[in-house]
Structures are given as C-alpha cells and as structure tokens.
Amino acid sequence: MSNVLIIGAGIGGVTAAYELRDKLECQAHKITVVDEKTSFDFTPSNPWVGVGWRTRKQTSVDIGPQFQKKDIDFIPSRVASIDAKNNAVTLENSTSLNYDYLVITTGPKLAFDEVPGTGPEAGFTQSVCTLSHAETSFADFQKLAEDPGPVIVGAMAGASCFGPAYEYLFILETELRKRKIRNKVPMTLVTSEPYIGHLGLGGVGDSKSMLQSELRSKHVKWITNAKTTRVEAGMMFVDECDQVGDVIQQHELPFKHAMMLPAFKGIDPVAEVQDLCNPRGFVIIDDYQRNPTYKNIYSAGVCVAIPPVEATPVATGTPKTGYMIESMVSALVHNIAAEINGQEPTAKGSWNAICLADMGNTGIAFAAIPQIPPRNVTWFKKGKWVHLAKVAYEKYFLRKVKKGSTEPVYEKYILKMMGINRLEP
Numbered sequence: 070m071s072n073v074l075i076i077g078a079g080i081g082g083v084t085a086a087y088e089l090r091d092k093l094e095c096q097a098h099k100i101t102v103v104d105e106k107t108s109f110d111f112t113p114s115n116p117w118v119g120v121g122w123r124t125r126k127q128t129s130v131d132i133g134p135q136f137q138k139k140d141i142d143f144i145p146s147r148v149a150s151i152d153a154k155n156n157a158v159t160l161e162n163s164t165s166l167n168y169d170y171l172v173i174t175t176g177p178k179l180a181f182d183e184v185p186g187t188g189p190e191a192g193f194t195q196s197v198c199t200l201s202h203a204e205t206s207f208a209d210f211q212k213l214a215e216d217p218g219p220v221i222v223g224a225m226a227g228a229s230c231f232g233p234a235y236e237y238l239f240i241l242e243t244e245l246r247k248r249k250i251r252n253k254v255p256m257t258l259v260t261s262e263p264y265i266g267h268l269g270l271g272g273v274g275d276s277k278s279m280l281q282s283e284l285r286s287k288h289v290k291w292i293t294n295a296k297t298t299r300v301e302a303g304m305m306f307v308d309e310c311d312q313v314g315d316v317i318q319q320h321e322l323p324f325k326h327a328m329m330l331p332a333f334k335g336i337d338p339v340a341e342v343q344d345l346c347n348p349r350g351f352v353i354i355d356d357y358q359r360n361p362t363y364k365n366i367y368s369a370g371v372c373v374a375i376p377p378v379e380a381t382p383v384a385t386g387t388p389k390t391g392y393m394i395e396s397m398v399s400a401l402v403h404n405i406a407a408e409i410n411g412q413e414p415t416a417k418g419s420w421n422a423i424c425l426a427d428m429g430n431t432g433i434a435f436a437a438i439p440q441i442p443p444r445n446v447t448w449f450k451k452g453k454w455v456h457l458a459k460v461a462y463e464k465y466f467l468r469k470v471k472k473g474s475t476e477p478v479y480e481k482y483i484l485k486m487m488g489i490n491r492l493e494p
Contacts, residue, residue, distance in 0.1 A: 227332025229386025243429025
C-alpha cells in the first residue's frame with residue numbers, strides 16, 4: 070500500500086487530501102497531512118477580516134476533526150527538512166516521516182525581510198496574507214479610525230498577488246465612508262505594476278482603464294513602477310521608476326496605516342532541497358505537476374514555479390488564482406492515483422486565470438485563458454454580482470472543508486455565476 074504525505078493544509082492541501090482519499094479506492098493507502106497550524110483558514114476572506122467584516126470564527130475551521138472523518142492522518146507540526154533522495158520528511162521535534170509520494174502545497178514564505186521596516190512582526194506595515202496578519206491589520210485600522218490620517222496600500226517589488234491589494238484598498242475605502250471619516254483619510258496605491266490593472270498578467274481586457282476609473286472616482290492617488298526601498302515609523306520611502314527601470318523620482322510618503330503585500334519565496338525546508346526549486350525557492354514542476362528530478366514529488370498552488378508573464382521595469386510575479394490551484398490539485402491527484410495503479414501520469418492542469426475581487430459593495434471579475442498571452446479569451450467585468458459571487462465562494466469552500474467534499478467549487482459554482490462554461494487547458 071502507498072503512503073502519500075502532504076505538506077500544507079491550505080486551499081491546495083485540503084483539496085488534495087480529500088480528492089486523494091476519494092480517488093484511491095483502497096482505504097489501506099495512507100494519507101497524512103502536515104501543517105504547523107491546526108486550522109484551515111480561508112485566505113481569500115482576509116481583506117474582509119482586515120476591516121472587521123469577518124472574524125476568525127467565520128473564516129477558519131479546526132481541520133483535525135475534519136480529516137479524521139475522512140480517515141486522513143493530521144500532524145500539526147512545522148517541517149524541519151526534506152530528504153528527497155531517501156523519501157523522508159523530518160519534523161521540528163525530530164520525528165521522521167517516510168513517504169512514497171510527497172505533495173507540497175505549503176503556500177509561500179512572505180519575504181518581508183527584503184524591504185527593511187516592512188511586515189507586521191518586525192516592521193511598520195500590515196498584511197492580509199495570513200489570517201493572523203489580517204487580524205493585526207484590523208487592530209491597526211481601528212487606531213486609524215480613532216485618529217484618521219494618510220493610508221498607503223499596495224504591493225512591493227517582486228510581488229505576484231496584486232488582487233488582494235486592490236480588494237483591501239476598495240474595501241477599506243468603503244468602510245471609511247461608512248464611518249463618515251473618508252474625508253480625513255488621503256489614500257495612495259503604491260504598486261510595482263508597470264500600470265494600474267497589470268495584475269501580474271500583462272493586463273486583462275479593460276483592467277487598466279476600469280481600475281484607473283475606479284481609483285479616480287474614489288479619489289485615490291497612485292504610483293506605479295514603484296519600488297518600496299524601506300519603511301520607518303509613519304514614513305514609506307519609494308523609488309518611482311521609468312519604463313527601463315531607472316529611478317525618476319523618490320517619494321517620502323507619510324502614513325497612519327499601510328498594508329503592503331510582499332514578494333513571495335519558497336519556505337526554507339522546501340527551498341533547501343537541491344534540484345527541487347528555482348532560485349526563489351518555488352518548486353519546479355513538469356506538465357503533470359511532478360518535479361523533474363524527484364518524480365514522486367508533486368506540487369500545486371502558490372509554491373510552484375511559474376515564469377513571469379513578461380519582463381517589467383520593477384519586478385512582478387505571476388499570480389496563482391483559485392481556479393488554477395483547483396485545476397493543479399485535480400491533475401496531481403489523478404496522476405498519483407495513476408502511478409499507484411501502475412499507469413503513467415496523463416492529467417494536466419488548466420493554466421487559466423479566473424479571479425473574483427471584491428470592492429466593498431461591488432467587485433471585478435476576470436478570465437485570462439490561457440494565463441500567459443496571447444489568449445483565447447480575455448474577459449473583465451464589474452458589478453455587484455461579483456461581490457455576491459465572492460461571498461458565495463467563501464460559503465461553498467468552507468462548506469466543502471467541513472463536509473470533506475470533493476466538489477470543484479469553481480467548476481460547479483463560480484464559473485456558472487460568471488456565465489462561463491467549463492474551461493479546458
């Protein structure tokens with residue numbers, strides 16, 4: 070019987086565990102999930118948590134009992150190292166776990182250390198990348214509400230996930246208006262994107278003009294091609310670059326509240342495995358979600374290596390959206406099951422970007438098919454329905470986690486809401 074070990078219990082890891090248990094007909098195949106947290110946290114809800122629209126109780130699930138219902142072992146522990154040559158993982162308490170197949174769905178390491186003074190632990194900026202960070206950001210926002218002043222929201226050089234920055238900015242702006250203090254809070258978007266609406270994708274449809282229009286209508290200033298160089302208490306230092314990356318202006322921006330998304334890297338025990346990752350620590354995979362060197366190691370989600378869509382004056386990465394993660398996981402599950410049954414892997418993930426971004430009381434949705442241009446489909450829409458679809462996505466996915474369901478949330482619900490039929494690679 071085979072032993073499948075999954076590192077990471079986020080959207081990718083939980084989905085992989087449930088689908089593997091469903092796909093592997095013999096219950097004797099062992100599935101074990103390792104994560105340093107004891108909860109599943111629905112990361113797309115974090116911008117709401119950051120302004121108090123959601124709480125931990127509403128967006129987090131104690132994952133151990135859910136896995137137990139499905140005969141999936143769960144070990145709450147940090148991974149210390151991976152011995153890929155000998156098919157073993159060592160935990161922080163020195164316990165060693167052997168595996169036949171390893172699935173890496175860890176998500177990223179947040180590279181706040183690359184910009185001095187950033188990050189909620191050691192710096193002066195907030196984050197919505199984790200639930201704990203979003204809670205800390207809400208506490209900081211409450212201070213802002215008591216003593217209003219300038220706000221900065223954005224993404225630093227090397228960032229690849231721009232949607233949450235736009236989401237948080239518009240959600241925050243909506244909450245400030247609800248509290249009738251928006252007039253006391255100047256807002257600036259500081260982003261490494263070469264233009265508004267680039268999104269790490271080279272733009273999608275009318276994303277540039279539509280998002281610029283939204284920012285203007287909300288009286289939000291912006292700086293693009295921005296490289297945040299350091300942050301001090303109440304002051305952000307930003308180099309604004311031209312189209313070849315040369316600095317054309319240096320900004321000193323005061324703030325009372327700042328939420329800046331960092332660049333991502335691979336987590337240390339994964340990045341340290343020789344020939345497993347690229348220089349940033351992201352897992353290198355082939356068309357079947359396998360590592361070319363260690364073919365019994367599969368990976369999906371934010372932790373996999375994807376090349377940038379295009380070169381930009383200030384470094385930007387490529388986002389991995391919910392639909393793409395769902396597709397990656399389904400592919401690796403089918404391929405591991407095939408290998409266990411003595412067959413060759415054949416399933417490939419759909420490299421299509423589908424995204425829902427809430428904007429407070431409205432929202433934007435886009436489809437880029439495939440993600441890297443030229444594309445067969447470029448679709449970008451705005452409307453109240455996107456806000457409702459994002460709320461529904463949260464509801465459906467948390468229900469999936471609690472019930473141990475294998476239903477593909479994007480395929481079954483979200484694409485229908487967007488009026489898009491099933492997508493092929």
